[in-house]
Amino acid sequence: MIPDRNPAPEEFEGLSLSDQPPPPAEQYGLYGGEPVPPPPPISSDGVVALDVMGRFRKAAKTLEPGELIKDGYFSLMDSVASIEIMDPKMDSGCLGPGETLEEGYDVTRPLRAEQVIGIIDQLLCHEMAWHLGYPLSQTLFTNVYIEGILMPMPNTIEQADFVRDQPGHDPMLAVLRAYCLGLLKACYHVNERIKGEHYYEEEDFVTNTYHRSLLDRIDEAAIRQVITNARTSLRSGICTDTLLADALDSRLRLREEFLNAIQLSEDRNNSADSIKAPWIELEQILETINRSHALGTSVPEAFSTKIQRKLASTMPPRPIVQLRFEDTYGHFKHMFADGREVTDVLAYTDSESLLNFVLHFQAKRPQPLVYIRTLLQSYLFKDMIILGRLSIRHIMDDDLSTLVLPASPLLDPTNDAFESAPHSPQFQLANRMELFRQRAAQSYLDVFRAICQNRCRIRRTLCHSIQDWENVQLDAEEVDQVLALETNEAAMSWPRPTSPPSHSLSLSSWAYLYKLKLMQWIVQLGFELDIYAPDELAGMYWYLSLLTRTRSQHVQRIQAFAEKNVREVLRTRKLSEEEEMQFDRAANYWRGSLLDAAVTCQLADALSSIYIVLGRLGLVTPPPRPYSTDEMRYNVRMKPFGVIGLPELPTYETFKEAALQPKLSVAQLLDAATSALEGAKRGFKAMERFDEDESFARGVTYERFKADLAGSHKSAIAAGLTIMMLRKALGEKVSRNTETGEGGGKELGLKVEIKAPSQRYHECWVVPGLVKVPSKDSGASTGN
Amino acid sequence: MAESGRLEKLPAELRYIQYEHGLESQYLPAIRALISKDLSEPYSIYVYRYFLYQWGHLCFMALDPTDSSLVGVIICKLETHASHSPMTLRGYIAMLAVSSAYRGHGVATALVKRAIDAMALRDADEIVLETEESNIPAMRLYERLGFLRSKKLHRYYLNGSSAYRLVLQLKPPEIERVVEPALGEAEVSEVVVAAS
Numbered sequence: 020m021i022p023d024r025n026p027a028p029e030e031f032e033g034l035s036l037s038d039q040p041p042p043p044a045e046q047y048g049l050y051g052g053e054p055v056p057p058p059p060p061i062s063s064d065g066v067v068a069l070d071v072m073g074r075f076r077k078a079a080k081t082l083e084p085g086e087l088i089k090d091g092y093f094s095l096m097d098s099v100a101s102i103e104i105m106d107p108k109m110d111s112g113c114l115g116p117g118e119t120l121e122e123g124y125d126v127t128r129p130l131r132a133e134q135v136i137g138i139i140d141q142l143l144c145h146e147m148a149w150h151l152g153y154p155l156s157q158t159l160f161t162n163v164y165i166e167g168i169l170m171p172m173p174n175t176i177e178q179a180d181f182v183r184d185q186p187g188h189d190p191m192l193a194v195l196r197a198y199c200l201g202l203l204k205a206c207y208h209v210n211e212r213i214k215g216e217h218y219y220e221e222e223d224f225v226t227n228t229y230h231r232s233l234l235d236r237i238d239e240a241a242i243r244q245v246i247t248n249a250r251t252s253l254r255s256g257i258c259t260d261t262l263l264a265d266a267l268d269s270r271l272r273l274r275e276e277f278l279n280a281i282q283l284s285e286d287r288n289n290s291a292d293s294i295k296a297p298w299i300e301l302e303q304i305l306e307t308i309n310r311s312h313a314l315g316t317s318v319p320e321a322f323s324t325k326i327q328r329k330l331a332s333t334m335p336p337r338p339i340v341q342l343r344f345e346d347t348y349g350h351f352k353h354m355f356a357d358g359r360e361v362t363d364v365l366a367y368t369d370s371e372s373l374l375n376f377v378l379h380f381q382a383k384r385p386q387p388l389v390y391i392r393t394l395l396q397s398y399l400f401k402d403m404i405i406l407g408r409l410s411i412r413h414i415m416d417d418d419l420s421t422l423v424l425p426a427s428p429l430l431d432p433t434n435d436a437f438e439s440a441p442h443s444p445q446f447q448l449a450n451r452m453e454l455f456r457q458r459a460a461q462s463y464l465d466v467f468r469a470i471c472q473n474r475c476r477i478r479r480t481l482c483h484s485i486q487d488w489e490n491v492q493l494d495a496e497e498v499d500q501v502l503a504l505e506t507n508e509a510a511m512s513w514p515r516p517t518s519p520p521s522h523s524l525s526l527s528s529w530a531y532l533y534k535l536k537l538m539q540w541i542v543q544l545g546f547e548l549d550i551y552a553p554d555e556l557a558g559m560y561w562y563l564s565l566l567t568r569t570r571s572q573h574v575q576r577i578q579a580f581a582e583k584n585v586r587e588v589l590r591t592r593k594l595s596e597e598e599e600m601q602f603d604r605a606a607n608y609w610r611g612s613l614l615d616a617a618v619t620c621q622l623a624d625a626l627s628s629i630y631i632v633l634g635r636l637g638l639v640t641p642p643p644r645p646y647s648t649d650e651m652r653y654n655v656r657m658k659p660f661g662v663i664g665l666p667e668l669p670t671y672e673t674f675k676e677a678a679l680q681p682k683l684s685v686a687q688l689l690d691a692a693t694s695a696l697e698g699a700k701r702g703f704k705a706m707e708r709f710d711e712d713e714s715f716a717r718g719v720t721y722e723r724f725k726a727d728l729a730g731s732h733k734s735a736i737a738a739g740l741t742i743m744m745l746r747k748a749l750g751e752k753v754s755r756n757t758e759t760g761e762g763g764g765k766e767l768g769l770k771v772e773i774k775a776p777s778q779r780y781h782e783c784w785v786v787p788g789l790v791k792v793p794s795k796d797s798g799a800s801t802g803n
Numbered sequence: 804m805a806e807s808g809r810l811e812k813l814p815a816e817l818r819y820i821q822y823e824h825g826l827e828s829q830y831l832p833a834i835r836a837l838i839s840k841d842l843s844e845p846y847s848i849y850v851y852r853y854f855l856y857q858w859g860h861l862c863f864m865a866l867d868p869t870d871s872s873l874v875g876v877i878i879c880k881l882e883t884h885a886s887h888s889p890m891t892l893r894g895y896i897a898m899l900a901v902s903s904a905y906r907g908h909g910v911a912t913a914l915v916k917r918a919i920d921a922m923a924l925r926d927a928d929e930i931v932l933e934t935e936e937s938n939i940p941a942m943r944l945y946e947r948l949g950f951l952r953s954k955k956l957h958r959y960y961l962n963g964s965s966a967y968r969l970v971l972q973l974k975p976p977e978i979e980r981v982v983e984p985a986l987g988e989a990e991v992s993e994v995v996v997a998a999s
């Protein structure tokens with residue numbers, strides 16, 4: 020079905036492109052006395068107003084019903100955005116017979132403490148619904164008190180009240196007002212933070228405020244004072260029931276602490292501990308709120324869809340989003356914990372650990388909310404200063420030295436000091452390296468930005484990034500060749516003594532390594548997002564294994580040349596302490612990277628073999644697909660990789676051979692899978708012994724690294740069980756030496772179960788399960 | 804999905820006809836009603852006219868022969884897709900629905916096949932569509948015909964649910980190859996992947 024809203028533009032998936040601003044809210048709807056931008060002057064010099072209604076009607080009469088008059092720019096999205104005037108389901112301004120526009124709810128009526136709690140808890144639900152991606156119009160803006168505060172637009176703190184022009188205030192209403200003010204100010208900050216970073220409007224979040232101002236002009240200190248006063252009044256006995264008074268107080272404290280959390284996180288240079296403190300506080304307050312939720316009495320009349328009619332929008336009336344309090348609580352719990360955890364990114368050690376932090380943080384389930392994800396982006400990139408204190412050059416040089424150039428004169432910061440000698444070789448080197456950094460910086464930072472997006476977008480964005488990295492690689496190669504000449508680098512034959520001699524090509528190697536990693540992530544995200552059909556899995560795991568094998572080989576090449584270059588340095592002098600450290604770090608990186616490539620490759624190989632067997636046995640059967648051929652689908656599936664020159668996409672014939680393995684028998688395939696699994700399990704065991712330095716994962720990331728590894732390890736064990744069941748069933752049926760297994764699965768009385776991503780040990784490892792069934796209805800099923 | 808009111812057997816051979824503008828007053832209200840039934844938000848009449856007025860020949864209806872009432876409908880468009888190089892002629896299945904009593908008898912499959920045939924005849928390079936990730940019947944139907952999921956779209960619909968983009972390639976794509984980087988010249992060796 021076509022989308023029922025304007026989706027974020029899909030064609031611009033590159034991150035470096037500036038964001039599309041949200042479409043301007045149309046000048047439609049009732050403004051309820053709100054000062055709106057004035058209409059264009061109807062009469063001015065040289066403009067003669069003319070009533071065209073007569074002509075319009077006449078022209079319209081010549082049309083057949085259903086004829087469409089449009090210019091070439093009228094798109095599908097324009098038609099989706101159009102509404103039918105006077106249709107009550109679409110026209111929010113349309114009143115039914117006897118219906119009035121006014122609410123009929125008296126915001127000045129006194130409220131009991133229980134009711135205030137009920138309203139606040141409902142507001143909490145709406146606030147969370149907004150965080151989850153629903154618009155304000157269906158959430159917070161359905162509340163009559165919020166509407167009363169925002170309309171007409173207040174200019175002073177006194178005006179920011181749903182009870183205006185009435186001296187004195189019911190103290191319970193004052194508590195509710197204080198809560199609302201703190202809430203709206205927080206929403207203002209959240210909205211601005213999100214708008215300032217990369218996110219997808221409507222898909223991740225709706226920033227539209229429908230011409231309402233979220234108290235941006237009201238002084239925050241004044242709002243805090245209102246909250247303080249309300250808390251004081253609670254303590255001075257306006258509510259005699261201390262349980263109720265405490266419940267209200269904890270809700271006001273939540274508003275205070277949330278503002279604190281926002282304020283501290285705006286300045287990354289605060290100590291990580293002080294940034295963390297309010298998030299920890301919020302986690303505790305949330306528990307108190309959850310415990311006292313039952314004290315509240317809900318006031319459903321205080322929420323109404325009618326308010327939507329007053330918003331500056333052409334949107335049809337839409338129902339109020341109903342998020343349950345238990346779910347709201349769960350989401351806030353995650354949000355506050357994530358807010359606390361994300362500050363750990365500020366503790367920088369090296370670029371690879373930074374990348375791993377972001378990768379693992381974003382892989383959390385549920386994925387952190389968009390506000391937290393934009394907070395992470397702001398910690399990382401705000402003002403082009405990384406983590407508030409590092410230059411882009413600093414982390415890029417860290418990265419180059421870790422991956423490809425440890426202890427290299429190319430990265431020696433003292434080269435810069437030769438500025439005064441522009442012809443010196445050192446200055447030439449510094450200059451070339453700087454040009455390269457400028458060329459590659461955007462692509463490099465975009466990797467971090469990409470993984471801060473929602474999971475679907477990460478995959479889509481990376482499909483474009485790999486083309487970008489291909490260009491970086493080609494440009495880097497030119498720099499590499501010049502550098503080899505200027506540094507008199509000796510060529511080396513690799514991988515064999517008989518191979519043609521080559522230079523290290525370090526910078527292009529670095530780019531190629533990123534490209535390979537990104538390609539691997541794209542394939543893995545495909546498993547995670549359930550993109551592949553069951554009968555595609557054998558081929559896709561084979562391709563994953565090919566990519567990791569290529570990466571492994573590339574890392575070996577990098578290592579060989581980097582070691583050779585260091586040996587050359589060692590011929591003339593000893594390494595400095597800093598250089599020793601760099602070399603050790605790089606050695607850790609290579610080792611970890613090789614091991615990771617090896618286990619991924621082997622587990623992928625094993626799963627590929629298992630799926631081939633399941634295909635042979637008829638346990639995974641492809642649908643008939645009368646309109647498609649295997650080759651056409653290969654083209655579709657591999658489209659993102661088809662444009663990449665290196666690694667070159669295997670031809671369809673190669674792929675087919677690999678995904679079917681026609682020369683191997685079922686028994687041979689199962690043997691191959693078993694030995695690959697043994698290798699993978701050995702590798703996982705070795706990686707489980709990694710410390711923080713070896714894994715480039717620190718603190719909470721180290722825990723995640725271990726958990727991730729454990730998930731993969733368990734997947735390997737589960738794959739072993741599947742093989743065992745297959746062997747057993749086959750052994751019972753046919754003698755192992757003669758069978759080909761072809762289509763024999765039906766008689767095995769087995770059925771394949773493919774688990775939904777969230778049910779797997781690891782989302783990227785789709786281990787097929789086997790269940791016994793009466794032999795009639797065996798076949799593949801995608802259990803969800 | 805309400806299975807209860809389903810017909811055991813189709814009443815008689817259904818009639819499949821191509822939409823044309825002259826049928827608007829007779830069938831547009833029924834088309835809208837049928838499509839809207841499974842939607843949380845109605846599309847305005849302009850959305851239907853946008854498709855039907857421009858690509859009526861890519862809209863097919865299944866009719867009950869006894870009273871010519873509408874049983875199922877498919878609505879599509881076919882346009883060049885400019886943001887791609889090389890340019891592709893892309894078909895798009897916008898809407899598909901079968902009246903719940905008539906489901907499970909291949910009506911939707913027959914409609915989709917007619918639409919694919921019509922678009923292939925007009926030289927379409929590919930056909931795409933989106934469907935809610937939880938709409939298993941729709942996904943099975945398309946995948947059975949040869950569509951592949953190409954990407955997942957986060958929170959694609961107003962109700963917050965995500966979608967899959969499905970693609971059916973009808974002609975082989977032209978791929979422009981880029982220059983081969985020097986690292987590619989290294990010969991492929993046996994790679995040692997055995998864990999330490």
Ligand SMILES: CC(C)(COP(=O)(O)OP(=O)(O)OC[C@H]1O[C@@H](n2cnc3c(N)ncnc32)[C@H](O)[C@@H]1OP(=O)(O)O)[C@@H](O)C(=O)NCCC(=O)NCCS
Nearest residue numbers: 020841899900901906907908909910911912934940941943
């Ligand atoms: C999705 C939808 C269009 C399917 O309509 P349908 O007519 O039931 O579809 P089909 O009959 O072609 O296919 C459904 C099943 O009937 C089976 N079938 C196909 N031909 C058949 C035949 N001649 N006789 C009996 N069964 C048949 C199919 O194998 C399929 O089985 P499956 O459930 O194992 O996949 C329908 O459910 C619908 O209108 N849903 C609401 C709107 C919607 O979701 N639209 C799609 C959005 S893109």
